[in-house]
Amino acid sequence: MSVDITSVMGMNTSQPPYLASDPMGASALPNKHLLGIEGLNRPTITSLLDRANQFADLPAREQLSHLKGITVFTIFFENSTRTRVSFDLAARKMGASVVNVPVATSSIKKGESLIDTAVTLNAMHPDILVMRHHNSGASLLLSKYVNAAVINAGDGRHEHPTQALLDALTIRRRVGYIEGLNIAICGDIANSRVARSNIHLLSILGANIRVISPTTLVPTHITEMGVELYHDMEEGLQGTDIVMLLRLQQERMQGAETPSQREYFRRYGLTREKLSLANPKALIMHPGPMNRGVEISSELADDVERSLITAQVEMGVAIRMACLEALAFGLTKPDQRNMK
Ligand code: MLT
Numbered sequence: 039m040s041v042d043i044t045s046v047m048g049m050n051t052s053q054p055p056y057l058a059s060d061p062m063g064a065s066a067l068p069n070k071h072l073l074g075i076e077g078l079n080r081p082t083i084t085s086l087l088d089r090a091n092q093f094a095d096l097p098a099r100e101q102l103s104h105l106k107g108i109t110v111f112t113i114f115f116e117n118s119t120r121t122r123v124s125f126d127l128a129a130r131k132m133g134a135s136v137v138n139v140p141v142a143t144s145s146i147k148k149g150e151s152l153i154d155t156a157v158t159l160n161a162m163h164p165d166i167l168v169m170r171h172h173n174s175g176a177s178l179l180l181s182k183y184v185n186a187a188v189i190n191a192g193d194g195r196h197e198h199p200t201q202a203l204l205d206a207l208t209i210r211r212r213v214g215y216i217e218g219l220n221i222a223i224c225g226d227i228a229n230s231r232v233a234r235s236n237i238h239l240l241s242i243l244g245a246n247i248r249v250i251s252p253t254t255l256v257p258t259h260i261t262e263m264g265v266e267l268y269h270d271m272e273e274g275l276q277g278t279d280i281v282m283l284l285r286l287q288q289e290r291m292q293g294a295e296t297p298s299q300r301e302y303f304r305r306y307g308l309t310r311e312k313l314s315l316a317n318p319k320a321l322i323m324h325p326g327p328m329n330r331g332v333e334i335s336s337e338l339a340d341d342v343e344r345s346l347i348t349a350q351v352e353m354g355v356a357i358r359m360a361c362l363e364a365l366a367f368g369l370t371k372p373d374q375r376n377m378k
Pocket of ligand 1 (some may be wrong): 231285325
């Protein structure tokens with residue numbers, strides 16, 4: 039089965055006609071898969087955020103049946119707590135059936151290729167496949183071999199679209215807007231799919247982005263993505279409204295990219311002293327898992343006034359509900375949609 043790359047990456051901008059009259063204001067992705075933020079346009083992103091915002095306002099125990107009859111498979115080739123649990127919870131809250139494919143105890147461990155796994159899973163007719171994989175481009179590859187809609191839950195160093203969407207929703211709910219904010223993304227940019235997805239998304243939404251990173255942890259062409267680059271954290275933090283920290287992703291490093299963790303913390307770890315150089319009410323974000331005493335001081339990690347880290351986790355469920363719904367209604371007819 040071949041997939042048109044332009045439709046995969048969101049080049050088709052038309053919105054389904056039923057959106058206009060939909061009382062719940064559901065958003066729908068204009069393409070079959072969600073593989074990355076790159077290629078999505080502002081109306082699509084805004085409509086996903088609006089829809090997720092509605093879900094975030096629902097009472098915690100609310101059970102919907104919008105995705106009744108839809109089957110979601112999750113398959114994670116890398117460890118995950120937040121992303122996996124929140125996709126699972128989001129799908130169940132929407133009334134879908136969920137199958138968590140266990141990688142550690144499955145045939146994948148017996149040497150089966152990703153494509154063979156994809157074909158096997160496809161034969162069980164999932165509607166949506168959520169995959170995390172250590173190779174960049176793995177979700178795109180998967181999407182070529184399955185009938186299901188594919189959601190990229192993180193592929194190597196490439197993209198993690200739902201993380202960027204949940205980050206944007208978190209900012210929007212706390213600050214009220216994104217356009218014009220000065221946002222610093224700090225740390226291991228080179229190995230971070232979160233950084234890449236956020237740079238795409240926050241630029242589309244009109245934020246001014248700077249990255250703060252040691253020379254060994256940032257691709258030299260990063261400024262071509264329209265961001266400012268700083269190697270000195272104290273300089274880079276000045277005038278920022280949001281400080282987004284990233285984990286040192288040792289599992290993707292080749293060897294000598296960082297000095298000791300202690301030295302890294304001294305230069306790039308966020309402390310109250312360094313934060314005082316940012317705008318007075320600057321907020322802190324981290325996609326998790328965070329390493330206290332490496333990229334952030336323990337005191338700031340627990341600062342409920344300044345840290346949005348727990349809110350990010352909470353918004354993860356709402357965003358994933360919106361993304362699952364948007365893809366599901368690309369698969370079923372709108373009039374089959376069950377509103378409750
Ligand atoms: C990711 O999957 O990229 C995480 O959310 C961030 C991390 O692993 O540091």
